[in-house]
Amino acid sequence: MKSGPLLRAEGLVKRFGGVKALDGATVEVRPGFFTLLAGPNGSGKTTLINVVTGLLQADGGRIIYGGRDITDLPSYERRRLGIFRTFQTPRLAFKLTVLDNVIVGYLQNEKPALGGWEKRERELADRAFQLLKIVGLDHMWDRPAGELSGGQMKLLELARAVMSGAAVLLLDEPAAGLNPSLALDLFKRLRDLAKTGVALLVVEHRLDLAIDFADYAYFMHEGKVVLEGPPDQVFKNPLVAQIYLGE
Numbered sequence: 023m024k025s026g027p028l029l030r031a032e033g034l035v036k037r038f039g040g041v042k043a044l045d046g047a048t049v050e051v052r053p054g055f056f057t058l059l060a061g062p063n064g065s066g067k068t069t070l071i072n073v074v075t076g077l078l079q080a081d082g083g084r085i086i087y088g089g090r091d092i093t094d095l096p097s098y099e100r101r102r103l104g105i106f107r108t109f110q111t112p113r114l115a116f117k118l119t120v121l122d123n124v125i126v127g128y129l130q131n132e133k134p135a136l137g138g139w140e141k142r143e144r145e146l147a148d149r150a151f152q153l154l155k156i157v158g159l160d161h162m163w164d165r166p167a168g169e170l171s172g173g174q175m176k177l178l179e180l181a182r183a184v185m186s187g188a189a190v191l192l193l194d195e196p197a198a199g200l201n202p203s204l205a206l207d208l209f210k211r212l213r214d215l216a217k218t219g220v221a222l223l224v225v226e227h228r229l230d231l232a233i234d235f236a237d238y239a240y241f242m243h244e245g246k247v248v249l250e251g252p253p254d255q256v257f258k259n260p261l262v263a264q265i266y267l268g269e
């Protein structure tokens with residue numbers, strides 16, 4: 023059974039002086055779905071993510087999350103409701119272990135009651151370990167996070183975000199700087215993470231690399247969504263080549 027959208031950004035408009043970075047873009051993300059956001063340089067992908075997280079205020083359109091209009095909510099409120107983004111440079115505690123970095127994600131959000139703490143600790147460690155398995159870092163659980171590679175740090179950050187209660191995760195070019203084989207591995211992990219029920223919206227230039235892993239794709243051009251559908255169909259559409267060639 024397919025679930026409905028958890029978040030819908032509808033008719034978004036964002037201007038920077040004379041530039042319309044977003045010109046009526048509409049996207050939806052669903053729990054359990056890896057949704058791809060592609061398009062050439064300057065097509066508005068990063069701006070869309072910034073508007074959805076509340077880093078930028080939209081000039082038009084609205085954002086509906088879990089049935090609620092969150093267009094005017096500040097970014098920290100959106101985060102509290104479960105809308106997370108990751109940053110280019112992972113924000114980790116490099117001296118703490120990989121496992122503790124995931125657990126810290128939970129503790130940042132909630133302080134369990136003192137009674138029953140030991141049981142709780144066990145549960146949290148189990149949950150954190152499950153997430154590490156999904157992102158392929160379980161074998162590194164007791165190593166300091168600072169020993170991970172760049173790609174692994176990104177995966178750890180995602181596991182921590184899910185542990186912190188992320189329901190929607192927005193990722194801006196997570197595979198930037200990774201060679202194609204590592205990028206494929208990352209996308210496979212992202213697909214597995216989405217399957218746990220989180221809604222992923224991932225900006226990626228290299229549409230062909232993500233095709234086998236994403237469930238749905240949007241293709242943007244000049245602030246608009248010009249194509250959407252199954253990733254392989256979007257990629258095959260002649261408009262994609264035309265737009266990239268015309269860049």
Ligand SMILES: Nc1ncnc2c1ncn2[C@@H]1O[C@H](COP(=O)(O)OP(=O)(O)OP(=O)(O)O)[C@@H](O)[C@H]1O
Nearest residue numbers: 038041042043061062063064065066067068069070
């Ligand atoms: N803070 C800003 N001030 C002025 N113009 C901006 C700003 N941010 C983005 N723009 C402009 O808005 C348009 C969309 O930019 P955006 O960064 O969203 O595109 P993008 O698709 O993410 O591109 P890229 O793939 O290069 O990151 C571009 O023309 C860009 O120059």
